Amino acid sequence: MVVNKHSSFYMRSGWGTKIIEAVKSDDMIFTPSNEQQAVDNIGLGRVIVKALRYWSDAMGLTTESKSSEGIQQIPTELYRLIEQYDKYFQRQGSLLLLHRNLAKNIDSATAWYWLFNEWNGTSFDREEFVNGFHSYLAVNGMKVKKDAVNKEFNCLKNTYFSDKKIDLKTAMDEDTYPFLAPLEILRINDQKKYEKNQLSKHDVPLEILIYSIAMDNLEASRSKKQVSIDTIMDEKLQIGKYFNMKYSKLIEMLIEAENRKYISLNNNFGNRFIEFLDMDYSKLLNKYYMDKE
Secondary structure, three states, X not given: OOOOOOOOOOOEOOHHHHHHHHHHHOOOOOOHHHHHHHHHHHOOOHHHHHHHHHHHXXXXXXXXXXXXXXEEEEEOHHHHHHHHHOOOOOOHHHHHHHHHHHHOOOOOOHHXXXXXXXXXXXXXXXXXXXHHHHHHHHHOOOOOOHHHHHHHHHHHHHHHOOOOOOOXXXXXXXXXXXXXXXXXXXXXXXXXXXXXXXXXXXXXXXHHHHHHHHHHOHHHHHOOOEEEHHHHHXXXXXXXXXXXXXXXXHHHHHHHHHHOOOEEEEEEOOEEEEEEOOOOOOHHHHHHHHOOO
8 A cells, every 4th residue: 555656746637648658659768767868758857757657557557567677667458559549538438447447456546446445425525535544544554644645635636626727728738637537526515525426327438337347357257157236336346436336327338238238137036137248358448449439
């Protein structure tokens, strides 16, 4: 588990493209000995370059391999698809997948994991987040000051939500517009508290939904077994948590997925199950990116 590895630099609009271009030009770009070269090539400051290295790994764009020559950034399949089809991160699915990777990353994005898996409240303010997350870290053997947790709150919140109104037409790549703001997964309610917005079929492309369910339940999807809809709604690291979906909205999408022959739906003694079919669910990402959104 980690806190503040991003040095309080939240992920901003345009930074995803900078990561893609930097790694494509030099997969050793984030090696510490290459720091000045990275600053010159990327056009951002030294500390921000370090933050980009963190975000690239935490969001699942790259993995790292260390050797005597330095630190190599190894592009993931998601990186390759985004680099080919959505380098400027204009598609909802790309942002959803990166949000999913953060929310499932207990090791490198612990605050994101905690908020979208462990926190069961309907809304929260700064104090409730800081106290809750601080307690979670303490219970799990990580002693940090509340000031550090407060900074983590700021970074997480600013990844999704801006307190200031920003005109996207005039905002620069490295401006303050939050990278994941288009998802609208966090909002301010009437009580001026933050709350997780419930996503629906208008927010989540069907191929992204079924891909996520299959990857979250990889053994079942590979062996063409069943998984309970209650499981994917209620258990940690499942779409019901990190996409915050309503049961009724999810059922609507699953019925559509059955019609497209992605899955089969079954009822067993009043409990509903998804049955995975004989297909490679990882290919749904290719279908999503190759189809026009």
